[in-house]
Amino acid sequence: MEKIKILYVKHTGLLFMTIMLTLNANAQTDDATLPHKVSHAEPLYMDLVRDLGARKGEKEINIGVDFAKNRDYNEYAFLIEYEFAPVHRLGLEVEADFSFFKRAGGDAEIPENKLECLRFSSQYSFLVSTEHQATLAVGYTQILEFIGFKNYGDDHLIKGVAYNPFFIAAKRWGSDFHTLVYTGPVAEQDLAENITTINWLINTTFHYTIPGTGHFIGIEINKEVEGGRFQMTLRPQAKIKLNHRLAIGLVTGLPITEAREGSSCFFRVIYEP
Structure with a gap:
């Protein structure tokens, strides 16, 4: 036995x-x-459609809150977005942005409360080099801009359309330092006046990831050329990873070229189901 x-x-x-x-x-x-993938620290304010070198099945839900102080009014903005990768290397995203305004004082005219826009984006990583720790990607964002809530039913719902093809180059330096460039034109079409204007976005980011954690600190430099006028905002930021699915992002906005704009703060909740 x-x-x-x-x-x-x-x-x-x-x-x-x-x-x-x-x-x-x-x-x-x-x-x-699985295809090779380089882990990059990505911007928190103008975030990417999906991780660079996305793998099939990846998905993420983001909720953001932005508070901006201007000379004549305060702006409270909210966003919700869903992004996913239906196949390797390709990311898709849907985002809704809302804006609400409160007069800071006096009788100054302020913008209308509204569903600011809907964004439909795609992004494809066409080069992923683990040897050089670099990723290159191209993408496109279609933006539908809406009228104010109080004008619903009295006017056309969509007041404008914007077209934004873009290019991304990201590089990891060693194990902890990251740089990224996001650039492309934005063609904005005013449907009421049938006028199209073209602006340029040139955003650069520098990040340092804290070893042994999913946290990072860094700065995002948002630059725009609009009507021949250059605008720049510095956005120091930090990402805190609470667990393998949940993280929060904290961003401060410091306008450099716009005297009418004050500082802003942005908070993002990032959840990967």
């Missing part, structure tokens, strides 16, 4: 080891079939 028990234990242990080795082999095979 004792021999039978010993044989049973041995065979059970052998079976358990075989199962574990098989599962581990399958996991290694699955990992081996």
Whole structure:
């Protein structure tokens, strides 16, 4: 009887080891079939459509709150976005932006409260180099701009359309330092007046990831050329990873070229289901 028990234990242990080795082999095979991906620290204010080098099945939900102080009014903005990767390297995103305004004092005219816009974006990473720790991507954003809430039913719902093709280049320096450039034209079409204007976005970011954590600190420099006029805002920022699914982002906006604009603060909740 004792021999039978010993044989049973041995065979059970052998079976358990075989199962574990098989599962581990399958996991290694699955990992081996995934495309290469370089981990980049990405901007928090003008975030990307999806991680650079996205892998099929990745998805993320973001909720953002922005408070900006201007000379004549305060702005409270909210956004919600959903992004996902239907195939390797391709990211898709849908975003809704809302804006609400409160007069700071006096009788100055202020913008209308509204659903600011809907954004439909795509992004494809066409080069991922683990050797050079770099990723290149192209993308496109279609923006629908809406009228104020109080004008619903009295005017056309969509007041403008914007077209934004863009290019992204990201580089990781060693294990902890990251740089990224996001640039492209934005063609804005006013549907009521049938006027189209073209602006340029040139955004650069510099980040440092804290070793052994998912946290980072850095700065995002948002630059825009609008009607021949250059505008720039510095956005120091930090990302705190609470667990493998949830993170929060904190951003401060410091306008450099616009005297009428005050500082702003932005808060983002990032959830990966």
